[in-house]
Amino acid sequence: MRKNYLSLLIFFVAMFMIFPSLTARADAIWEPFGDFYEQHWEECEPINESYLTNGEEGFVTVYESPLSGKEVAKIKNGKAVYIGCVWNDRKGNLWGAVDLHSFKQEEGETVREEVYNGWAPMENFAEIYNEGDFRAEHRNEFKEYAGELDDYEIKNEILIWTYPGSEELQSTLPEYWNENEVPTYEYLYTDRDGLRWTYIGYYYGMKGWVCVDDPENENLKTSYGPGKKEQELYPVNTPDGELQMTLKNPADGSLKAVLIAVAAVVLVTVILIPVIFGKKRGKRE
Template identity: 35%
Template sequence: MKKIWKKAAAALTLGTALAVLALGAAVIPGPLRNFMNEPIGKMVSGLLSARADLIWEPEDPFYMEKSWEEDKRDEFVHLDRNYFVNQEQGYLYVVDDPENQNITDALENGTLVYISFTYLDGEGTDWGVIQYQRTSDGDVTPNYGNPGEDEPEVRTGWIRMEDVSLVYDSKAFMQEYAGELELASGQENVSLEKGEEVQCWTYPGSGSISGTIPNVDDKFHVDYLYTDQDGREWGHIVYYYGVRDVWVCLTDPAATNLPVHAGKTDELLPLKTPPEKLPATMAEALGKEGPASGLSIWLTVLGLVALSVGASGGIIWYFHLHKPRP
């Protein structure tokens, strides 16, 4: 009898300890949040998340609800890259969110989109969120404003990542030429004549200037160096007074007409005009029956449960019939 109560006491103690641990894991963030609201906490937060100010977030309902209301920010991957629509059928469908997948729009091949975040749904499909607007002549351009009453034409939506091709950028360049990049010494600098500005290129040989730097100070810093096929030395800037992820030609920083050696990108597939009447859902567009897809999963689950109940029930019944007599 004493042994039983000892076991019960041990079970209660262990259970309580586990409950406290589990609750602690949930409660601790609360005081931490309170600390972060104090001035010193905000300073700490600012130091730790200096890069957070640079991350633009789309005003998309699904993204905002998951990130802010449900605190599931880690379900999204920050991408921050440009793509162009490149689907075999000549256009892609835009949906309202990766879970409901109601089609809201269609974009033709070649349309440039900026994808800030991606999300992997339960089926393993990778979705990217876009924010865009249509001009008066129907062209689509990325938008970074705030959809709402002031800008009714600005929309957000989700597209399948398999329907787009990457616009060759600095990240792609650094991946392709990783073996030819050298770490900078930190002593690199540029000298400008009066009136000259440093040209910022998307990548060495891109032919595309994304901005300029009017003058440089001692905070000018490059992290990687690259020497191109013409012998020019380039430096990569991670961040400098709002300019980020760009390349400057250290050999000739103010030059605007440097030779172009464009990076490889997917061939643009022929574009087609989307149908006037869009399908209601992505499942319908892909020829799948949406509700049946969920139904088939539930039927499989029911079958597995029936199998486990049947098998275990059989074992338990056998044990009942052959229960050892005391």
């Protein structure tokens, strides 16, 4: 009778421990970069740039960490993702921390639930032509700004682009700040379509390029389009299969050793128990 009450007590104590923690698990928030980054943050170098996915298979597999074979996402090639920092493993491979928080997955792509960051080898990413590349390429064509937009009256909102022809909006300006304070514009650049552009270095947190001849056209397109870097781009392919834990650990390579060790322990123990304990309980010689 006493043992039955004891068993019941243990059962209820265990239930009270399990259910609150299940609720806690559902409410738990995944911290940026996780355990790996907390242990290795000093070895990480900040990058804070967007890159294009460019895996040889046609997609990029993102892992939980460089030391884990656990897949957390599979993303098709050609997608812009934000890389926060990079880390070098012992084999000299460079790994990038991929921001998955705002990633919008398409059909065929997978992102593990409640995962906001992951890691992937940087060889799977291509550089994106950015404002710095545009500036380096066309710096010689910049002329002095002569007040072309100083008297402009905003009708809807001025559009601020990453660079001329980028087709990527940085921000919009619906009205001038601080009692009609006009931004300080720098340079005047005329592109191959004859459109004139000017640059805002800083205006209440905003910066980028404004098309002088068509400052509010959100459908603005140029004949030359966004810039491209000279690099090999692999074709797009739909990721295959579900997310899994790969046996081939990308950075560490000791997963197989752990598998063998566990198998050996199980085998030895299975043999050892009958040897040590021999006869069945209750038998007396």
